[in-house]
Amino acid sequence: MAILPNRFGLLGVAHDCALAGCLVLVACVGYGQTKNSCLDCHAALPDPLGVTQEKFSQDIHAQKGLTCVSCHGGDAANDDPDKAMSAKAGWKGNIERRQIPQLCGSCHSDPAYIRQFNPSLRTDQLGQYHTSVHGQRLAAGDTKVAVCTDCHGVHDLRAPSDPRSTVNPVNVANTCARCHADANYMKGYSIPTDQFTKYSTSVHYQALAVRGDLSAPTCPTCHGNHGAVPPGTDKVQNVCSNCHAFQDQMYEQSSHKQAFQAASLPGCVVCHGNHGITYPTDAKLGTGPEAVCMRCHTPGDKCDQARAELLVSLTKLDQAIRNADKALALAESSGMEVSEARLAQGQAVDSLTKARVTIHSFRTDLVDQDIQAGLKIAAKDLQTGRDAMVERNRRRAGLGVSLVAIGMVLVGLRLYIKKLEG
Amino acid sequence: MFAALRNWFDERFDWDNLIAPLRHKTVPTHRLSYWYFLGGITLFLFGIQVATGILLLLYYRPGANEAFESVQYIMTQVKFGWLIRSIHSWSANLMIFTAFAHMFSVLFLKAYRKPRELTWVSGMLLLFLVMGFGFSGYLLPWNTLAFFATKVGTEITGQVPIMGKPMMIFLRGGEEVTGATLTRFFGFHVAVLPGLATVLLLLHLLLVQRLGMSVPPKLEVQWTVNPSARREMTFFPNFLLREMMAWYLALGVLGVLAAVFPWNLGVKADPFVPAPAGIKPEWYFLFMFQTLKLIPSKVWFIDGEVLGVLAFGLVGLVWLLLPFFESDQPSHMKQWITGLAVFALAYVAGMSVYGHFAK
Known part of the structure; x- marks a missing residue:
């Protein structure tokens, strides 16, 4: 107010007060226009009616x-609860679940x-x-x-x-489990309540929770979200193939496809399970506790023989890769340069992975192609590792000869100095 | 046959007269004489560096897309390529070690005194150049460790007030360490630094020849009082033969290191991956690196790293000019210089060990 010249005495004070009063009034009106009177009360109410501004x-x-x-409708600008929550103001009250x-x-x-808020939202x-x-x-x-x-x-x-x-993705399985893992809540629905427990042990959960891979499957990935239903027995393959496309291609060529369909068996789930899918190992082809083939096949039959053949092939390549790795690691620890072979080892591992995918065709000839490709690379890498060790030994032998020669020169020099100064 | 060849040279070039100064040159003999070998060993290792460096040049290709592969080719395909590369790397490290040892031996024997001030200055400049050789050569295989060590090293250069940023951009050939940095470092390593080193080395050797070997002050006093106590040997052939023995020993050590612990090539540099955890520079920069790590981020109002860089610059300058603080009279020798040398040796060794084990 210092900009007003103080020459009017009392009149000036009254003018100042009037101006200040106007400012307060304007501020109050402005506040009234933006406030949400619902929160004034609901912030103080207990759940489920309590909603704080925060x-x-x-x-x-x-x-x-x-x-x-x-x-909810109503008039949030009105401070009178009766008017704010009146039918006249369009108040709907608590929304019924079915609504x-x-x-x-x-x-x-x-x-x-x-579209005004998010044009890409479905x-x-x-x-x-x-x-x-x-x-x-x-x-x-x-x-x-x-x-x-x-x-x-x-x-x-x-x-x-x-x-x-x-x-x-990291929370949605827990959200589903709030109901689906609650045996009391699910009483009367005749569906199991151990899905989340099983999922927590699965390779998919590991990928999501341990590796932090947000593309790893959770409940909605296989069941859908808003349109959630269990995939039908004959549609399971379609669900899995969204991610496991190559396995799907191989399975399409296999004799199991028709056999499972004829028996109304749920495709991939027959061998891998559903919620509790664990990391598949070659032991699935074996005869131990993890084995799956012998659940249906008879020991000694044609399929059992093919199974054994596939297992032997996979084990052989796996072992060949391990042997080559070992030889290369030994060479590396001796300071030998084998990085090219190390790189090639990756291709051998790729062949093994491909063979494990091709297994889904259950055709030994197709699997054998991948196995042979991998074995060839692994054998070459193994040889590189062994050659490197031979080369290392040759170098050390060369060093020994050089050191003897250096030693002889030193002795010669010493004797010459002695002779010269003696 | 050797005599005939000698006569042939003598008739044409007056060989005997040519090597006469070497015959007249003498080297003092006392219980600390073996320290005199260090300079010669450093020179021998420099020679090895030049020879193996030229051989590596036959196959090495500077460039972000070729450098690593060319070194890999040298190590796996070129006959004895692994040996040449390994010797070049090990010899570089040994040369830096012997150069440091030579510097400290000169310091403790007070060999930098008048009239050898310029020998000391040229030697110190050579030591800085040798470290420059190490820094520039480390990047050339273009592996991950080298890439990030260069990144950190050039970043530290960027901390120098006013001139730091332009210097960093000059060294890197841009804002970042790229293929341009590699080409630039290659140029420094094979052209700029060898040229400067050759000139300084010739000057250093000329000064050593001209001024002769220094004798420790106490012995100098004794020999001045009693000249008959003075012991010397001729440089040629007596000292040179002993020096040759030291060279052969160094060659043997180099051979063992190169054959039993071939220098690792590592993994090709990828500028888009994060720096490996706990990355450290080569051992000869470790004491400076560790010091910079220990300085608080702010000291009063000055940035800690800037303060560290400035302090090292100042210490380097004082070190270079150290002979000019010293008296040439043994009775007036400054004890603080010896004390400083002891402290510096303990500091460099201690910080290097600490830096090696620190996480």
Whole structure:
């Protein structure tokens, strides 16, 4: 106020007060326009009615400008609870579980609306949900099944890409397990509740949780998310082949394909299992506890002989690679340069991996092609390692001769000096 | 036959007269005389470096896409290529070691005193050049360790106030260590540094020949008081034959190292992978590297690394000019210089060991 010349005395003071009062009034009006009166009360309420400003600010909808009113209706600008939550203000109150998919879908099924926020976000979630076991049961009146908020959360809902989201790849299996691993909750559905326990021991879980590979499969990868259903027995192969394409190609050529179909067996699951898929080893082809072939085949039959032949081939290449590795490691520890052979060893390992994939054709001739290619490389690398050791010994022998020659020169020089000075 | 050949040269070039100065040149004989061999051994190793370096040049190709493969080819396909490369690498390390040992022996025997100030200065400049040879040559195989060591080393250069950044860009041939750095370092290693080293080496040898071998101060006093106590041997052939014995010994050590512990090639450098954990420079830079690691990030208002670089620069300058702080009279010799030498030796050795074992 210093810019006003202080020459009016009391009149000047009154002018200053009036101006300050106006500013406070403007500030109050402004505050009233932006405030969310819902949170004033709900922040103090216990769960499930409690929603704090801090919690709601984490919600992706809040971040995109949506408010309580967007879902619940009412008038958030009104400080009077009766008016704010009146039918006149369009207040919907608590959303019934059976209404939730429809409510979410009112925006998420509208491409024009969603495009404003995220043009690449799909808008078929509601349609898919209706095809899911969850959706069909809900339609039949079962309100225990999952609706949108059960998986995505509510009031602090985060984008799936957020590692804290309940549907982020690293969390989604836990989210499914909240219901599916709860034996009490699942009572009456006649499905097992050990899927998550089994999944936690699987190679897929290891890839996700230990190696941090976010592309590793979790529940929705095989079952779908919004349209979640168990894959049918005859469709399992299609699900697995999304990632294991080469194994699928080989399986298509195999005699097992038709045999499994005829017996209504679930393809890949017959040998590998489903939720608890462990790292496949060559022992699956053996006759021990991990063996799978002999569950169906008779010892000594044609298939058993082929199995034994395949196992021998794989073991032979595996051993050849190990032997070459050992020889190269020994050469390297002696300071010999064998990096080219080391590089070639990678190709031998690739051949072994390819042979293990080709196994799914159950054709010994095809597998043998990969085995022979790998054996050839491994044999060459083994020879390189052995040659390097021969070369090392030759060098040391050469060194010995050189040291003797140097020693003789030293003795000669010493004698010459002695003679010269003597 | 040898006599006939000698006569043939003598008739044409007056051979006897030519080598007469060598015959007249003498080397003092006392209980510390064996330290005199260190300079000669360093010279011998330098000769080995030149010879093996020229042989490596026949196959080595400077360039980010070829350097590693060409060294690999030398080590696996070229007849005795492994031996030449291994000897070149081991000899480089031994040469730096003997050069350091030579410097400290000169310091402890007070051989840098008047009139040998310039011998010391030329020798110190040669030591800096030898370290430059080591730094530039280390990158040439273009393996992972060399790549990241060069990155760290040139980054430290960049810490020098005002001139640091331009110097770093000059050394790297750009903002980053790339194939351009390799080509540049190759140029330094095979052209710039050898040229400078040859000139300085000739000057150093000329000064040694002109001024003769220094005698420790106490002995000098004794020999001045009692000239009959003075013991000497002729340089040619007596001292030279002994020096040759030292060279042969060095050759034997080199052979053992090269054959039993061939120099590793490592993995080809990949600028896009992160630096391996716990990467360290070669042992002769380790004491400086470890010191820089131990200095706090801020000392008062100065950046710790900048302070370290400036301190090493100052110490290097003082070291170079050390003879000018010393008296030429044995009775007035400065004890603090010997104390400083002892401290420097302990510091370099201690920090190098600490740096080797530190994580």
